[in-house]
Amino acid sequence: MTDPNADLAADFIEATRSSYDAIxxxxxxxxPDSLAESPLDRSVLTAFADLVRAGGEAPVADVGSGPGYVTARLNDLGVPAFGIDISPRMVALAREAHPRLRFEVGSMTALEVPDGTLGGVVALYSTIHIPDDRLPGVFAEFHRALRxxxxxxxxxxxxxxxHLHLSERYGQDISxxxxxxxxxxxxxxxxxxGLPLHAEILRKPQGEQKRPRAFVLAGKPAATPPSPPTTDARPSPSP
Incomplete structure (x- = not known):
């Protein structure tokens, strides 16, 4: 039996892909680098990088990497990051702008990484294209991929x-x-x-921005080491 939700998922993913290919x-x-104009935003990403490095060397997935500037900044901060974007054309432009870094075509709904291998996941202004009913599945995928x-x-x-729908942007027909x-x-x-909140930041709009910007930091709980076996400390009876 066909899952009716599968077609809906494919529709919103394809619409996002084709729209970003167009623009x-x-x-x-x-x-080219939206972080350059906001010291506060850069400081949040720097704090994230510090936390990831403190946990040991492990890759970070920048999902919805777009032009690639977040992936590049993370690598400059000493974090081995790679980019994932739904748009092949966007990935091609990111590779052109940052030829030494890794960018792949993919979806945050199904990350092509083994379980428990990522040190971090960063998604700046990309989960905004995920419908509410799909967001729990995306975050469950983040949990699966994180160590x-x-x-x-x-x-x-x-x-x-x-909810905002755009049918045109930059003179291109989109959905x-x-x-x-x-x-x-x-x-x-x-x-x-399973990703409890660590911190939440809300800043006022800057320049031509119309809405506040929020940053949410969460994490997968660290593994609890096994308890040592209990021993009976009572003295043995005398013979």
Whole structure:
């Protein structure tokens, strides 16, 4: 029997892929490095990198990597990061801009990494394209891919459950949905997926931005070492 939800999933993934393929050159030209204009945003990413390095060497997946500047900055911070994006054209542009780094076509709904191998997952302004009913599955996938003690950093426009659909951008016909949520709602999804919240930051809009920006840091609990076997410390009876 065919799962009716499978077609819905394929529809939203394909719509996101084709939309970003259409706008990739213009988007990359407008956003070659959005972190450069915000010291606060850079400091959040730096703190995430510090936490990942403290846990030992393990790769970080930058999901929804777009032009690749977040992947590049993480590598500059000493974190072995690689980028994943749904748009082949966006991946090609990221490879062109950062030829020494690794970028792959893929979806955050099904990361092609073994269980428990990532030191971190960062998703800046990419989970905004995931519908509410698909977000728990995405966070469960992050949990699967993270090693114990690994970290997740999300960045997104914060709003009270706002849905926006765009059919045109940069003069291109697209079909792109945006889902803006409160930090508390995102944190609840993460907690349900086994990724408890560590920190939450909300900053005011800057420049032409219309909505506040939220950063949520969560993590997969570290493995608990096994307890040592108990021994009977009572003295043996005398012969």
């Amino acid at each position: 990739a050159p213009a988007y990359s030209a407008e956003h 114990p003690g690994g970290h997740v950093l999300l960045g997104f426009q914060a709003a009270d459950d706002e 792109l949905d945006y889902y803006f949520r409160t930090p508390a709602r995102v944190a609840s999804f993460l907690t349900e997926a």
